[in-house]
Amino acid sequence: MSRTLHTFKGGVHPPEHKAESNARPVHAAPLPRKLVIPLRQHIGNPAKPVVSVGERVLKGQLIGAADGYISAAVHASSSGTITAIGPALVPHASGLPDDCITIETDGLDEWITRTPLDYRALDPSELRMRLRDLGLAGLGGAAFPSAVKLDPGARHDCPTLILNGGECEPWITCDDVLMRQHADDILQGVAVMRHLLGSTEVIVGIEDNKPEAIAAMQAAAAKMDFATEVVAVPTIYPAGGAKQMVQTLTGKEVPSGKLSTDIGIQVFNVGTAYALARAVHRGEPLISRLVTVTGHVLRPQNVEALIGTPMQALIDVAGDRDGTTGVLMGGPMMGVPITNTGVPVIKATNCVLVKSRELFPPLPRALPCIRCTRCADACPAELQPQELFRFAKAGDFGRAQEYHLFDCIECGCCSYVCPSHIPLVDFYRYAKSEIWAREKEKRASDLARERHDFRQFRLEREKKEKAEKLAAKAKVKRAELAAAPAAEGAAAPSDADAKKALIAAALARAQAKKAEVAPKNVDHLPPEAQREIEEIEARRAKIREIAHQPLETDDKK
Amino acid sequence: MLEAILVMAFGAVVLGAALGYAAVRFRVEGDPLVEKIDAILPQTQCGQCGFPGCKPYAQAIAKGEAEINQCPPGGEEGIHKLADLLGREFKPLSAEHGIEKPKSVAFIDEQTCIGCTLCIQACPVDAISGAAKQMHTIIADECTGCELCLPPCPVDCISMVPIAEDLPHWKWKHPVIMLKEVP
Ligand code: SF4
Numbered sequence: 001m002s003r004t005l006h007t008f009k010g011g012v013h014p015p016e017h018k019a020e021s022n023a024r025p026v027h028a029a030p031l032p033r034k035l036v037i038p039l040r041q042h043i044g045n046p047a048k049p050v051v052s053v054g055e056r057v058l059k060g061q062l063i064g065a066a067d068g069y070i071s072a073a074v075h076a077s078s079s080g081t082i083t084a085i086g087p088a089l090v091p092h093a094s095g096l097p098d099d100c101i102t103i104e105t106d107g108l109d110e111w112i113t114r115t116p117l118d119y120r121a122l123d124p125s126e127l128r129m130r131l132r133d134l135g136l137a138g139l140g141g142a143a144f145p146s147a148v149k150l151d152p153g154a155r156h157d158c159p160t161l162i163l164n165g166g167e168c169e170p171w172i173t174c175d176d177v178l179m180r181q182h183a184d185d186i187l188q189g190v191a192v193m194r195h196l197l198g199s200t201e202v203i204v205g206i207e208d209n210k211p212e213a214i215a216a217m218q219a220a221a222a223k224m225d226f227a228t229e230v231v232a233v234p235t236i237y238p239a240g241g242a243k244q245m246v247q248t249l250t251g252k253e254v255p256s257g258k259l260s261t262d263i264g265i266q267v268f269n270v271g272t273a274y275a276l277a278r279a280v281h282r283g284e285p286l287i288s289r290l291v292t293v294t295g296h297v298l299r300p301q302n303v304e305a306l307i308g309t310p311m312q313a314l315i316d317v318a319g320d321r322d323g324t325t326g327v328l329m330g331g332p333m334m335g336v337p338i339t340n341t342g343v344p345v346i347k348a349t350n351c352v353l354v355k356s357r358e359l360f361p362p363l364p365r366a367l368p369c370i371r372c373t374r375c376a377d378a379c380p381a382e383l384q385p386q387e388l389f390r391f392a393k394a395g396d397f398g399r400a401q402e403y404h405l406f407d408c409i410e411c412g413c414c415s416y417v418c419p420s421h422i423p424l425v426d427f428y429r430y431a432k433s434e435i436w437a438r439e440k441e442k443r444a445s446d447l448a449r450e451r452h453d454f455r456q457f458r459l460e461r462e463k464k465e466k467a468e469k470l471a472a473k474a475k476v477k478r479a480e481l482a483a484a485p486a487a488e489g490a491a492a493p494s495d496a497d498a499k500k501a502l503i504a505a506a507l508a509r510a511q512a513k514k515a516e517v518a519p520k521n522v523d524h525l526p527p528e529a530q531r532e533i534e535e536i537e538a539r540r541a542k543i544r545e546i547a548h549q550p551l552e553t554d555d556k557k
Numbered sequence: 558m559l560e561a562i563l564v565m566a567f568g569a570v571v572l573g574a575a576l577g578y579a580a581v582r583f584r585v586e587g588d589p590l591v592e593k594i595d596a597i598l599p600q601t602q603c604g605q606c607g608f609p610g611c612k613p614y615a616q617a618i619a620k621g622e623a624e625i626n627q628c629p630p631g632g633e634e635g636i637h638k639l640a641d642l643l644g645r646e647f648k649p650l651s652a653e654h655g656i657e658k659p660k661s662v663a664f665i666d667e668q669t670c671i672g673c674t675l676c677i678q679a680c681p682v683d684a685i686s687g688a689a690k691q692m693h694t695i696i697a698d699e700c701t702g703c704e705l706c707l708p709p710c711p712v713d714c715i716s717m718v719p720i721a722e723d724l725p726h727w728k729w730k731h732p733v734i735m736l737k738e739v740p
């Protein structure tokens with residue numbers, strides 16, 4: 001425990017509000033009548049439905065298969081009948097619907113047969129595919145498919161594995177409670193991660209405002225057959241950010257635009273390790289998670305909720321109160337506002353935070369930026385938030401990118417300290433999504449340009465081929481014509497040549513007619529005149545010959 | 558299985574070679590200005606600007622033969638970008654060339670389609686698949702929304718469907734912040 005800790009720049013100390021919810025025992029939320037399971041719960045491709053409406057499914061049955069490498073499967077959280085596959089409301093800042101599978105539960109909660117995985121015997125890539133099919137995604141909030149993060153890749157190995165128990169956001173306590181209750185299982189999951197990543201060093205970082213969790217994790221670590229260092233880190237928001245945790249524990253800074261794996265470190269949330277242990281040792285897909293329900297409710301607490309349970313059901317468990325002014329999914333710093341509490345709990349739902357006027361007084365109106373640079377002092381990513389704000393507001397996205405907009409982790413420290421109460425993060429989100437949209441448009445127009453150019457090329461080629469074909473035909477005809485006088489009186493032409501012969505005959509007739517109407521004043525000419533005429537005729541023939549030629553010479557290229 | 562792979566691989570090689578050849582063959586001999594203008598144009602290839610495609614329009618602009626406000630799909634934003642690039646004055650979109658419309662893709666009513674292939678011949682980016690006397694389908698990802706396939710269709714079975722805003726296409730809006738007035 002003699003690790004020297006490092007500090008990251010910036011950070012803030014918002015009121016913690018952890019005690020409200022971390023003392024009550026954990027209950028499972030009641031089984032809802034209807035489960036709505038979004039197909040897009042993770043970063044990457046949405047899952048593809050593999051069931052149909054009317055089908056009966058069992059708890060834990062695969063209903064949406066992972067589509068591609070960066071994707072994760074989704075499963076039925078309880079047994080019942082599929083009643084709909086299609087757009088339904090999901091927890092997303094846009095409030096827009098997305099594709100979901102709706103299950104009407106039958107109350108039996110009947111499991112599929114679960115088979116534990118012998119992770120040591122399985123080939124690592126096979127094991128990763130199994131984990132992807134068990135729907136594992138990061139439970140810390142970003143929901144990145146875990147199987148991808150568990151791939152050390154060809155080039156980098158991952159000597160250091162960090163388990164993130166930071167949970168720095170105010171109000172949220174689900175990781176705290178999980179560590180207190182399931183420390184052993186969490187470390188079982190870590191064993192699998194270690195196995196897949198080949199890590200030699202395991203560090204668990206926990207903020208020092210969670211002494212019970214630290215004690216529980218230390219007790220569990222002592223029982224494991226590999227060394228795990230449980231480290232208390234100073235409580236400062238956002239110590240639980242992946243890059244901040246890496247810096248605090250190792251002193252290494254993840255370079256701009258890089259991932260922690262690029263410097264040989266992989267970071268997982270404790271909840272993900274727990275889900276991984278359940279997947280490997282019990283064969284259970286990711287169908288439930290701990291959710292903190294807190295804020296303006298009667299009994300703030302953590303509940304074990306099935307994925308797909310409406311958030312309102314959790315608020316009811318915790319005791320709905322009058323005077324609610326809004327609901328956030330996540331914490332007050334980074335949470336997403338939820339406009340309809342009927343939306344389901346998804347894999348990324350760590351907290352349902354109910355707001356009231358007293359707890360979250362509305363922000364005073366924003367004032368112009370006074371360039372006090374307090375935001376820059378608070379920014380843990382060492383950015384210049386006031387400059388980013390200026391560029392984003394003016395739509396100067398190029399400059400915003402030059403100022404490392406994409407290193408912003410949207411932690412909200414800058415907005416938190418801003419004396420002018422400018423919703424800075426909203427501007428960064430706006431700028432980021434505009435930039436992504438433009439990149440998408442650019443790719444689409446590049447594709448269109450390429451396809452158009454290819455079409456032009458194809459049309460040109462077809463035209464040329466046609467011309468060549470015609471030229472070749474003409475050549476054949478001329479050759480025949482030349483041969484025709486010689487063949488006169490010879491054997492009758494073959495059937496196939498009948499048409500050509502007809503044409504040739506017609507031509508011959510025309511020529512004969514021409515000869516008939518030959519000038520009459522050339523009958524009795526002196527020999528000089530005769531020679532002159534012959535010369536002219538020869539020249540004419542030559543010219544005729546040349547006139548035919550260009551078609552042939554054109555053929556060559 | 559192996560044959561299938563070989564056939565596909567062969568196809569990929571042939572197409573790749575053809576594309577590569579096209580790239581060399583149709584390279585506009587190093588006029589960087591035309592390339593820059595072309596990069597701004599939306600590549601819808603609709604011809605509304607009065608030229609048979611974006612590249613010819615780009616060439617005309619570069620030669621100073623065309624105004625910069627003739628491309629409806631590019632809209633005001635496109636005109637601003639062209640004005641910045643060329644150091645010309647911004648002008649509103651010229652009405653005679655059309656109006657800016659929400660981005661759409663063509664949709665073929667497959668019940669009505671008679672498989673005449675006329676739309677395939679009209680599509681500037683080969684985004685319609687189908688063979689003679691078989692119903693045709695738009696490859697929505699590749700459709701630029703140019704509307705060139707609408708007039709040739711003898712049974713009027715093609716319509717333009719605006720792209721609805723869905724989750725993957727959703728964007729954060731410019732925050733509305735109310736600045737307090739200075740008294
Ligand atoms: S804290 Fe607010 S007022 Fe101060 S520089 Fe940053 S954005 Fe401007």
Ligand code: SF4
Pocket residue numbers: 375378379380381382383384385407408409410411412413414415424425428
């Ligand atoms: S939200 Fe972004 S800019 Fe603001 S403090 Fe956090 S990382 Fe820095």
Ligand code: SF4
Pocket residue numbers: 598599600601602603604605606607608609610611612614627628629630631
């Ligand atoms: S009007 Fe159509 S063809 Fe002309 S530049 Fe714009 S998108 Fe291209």
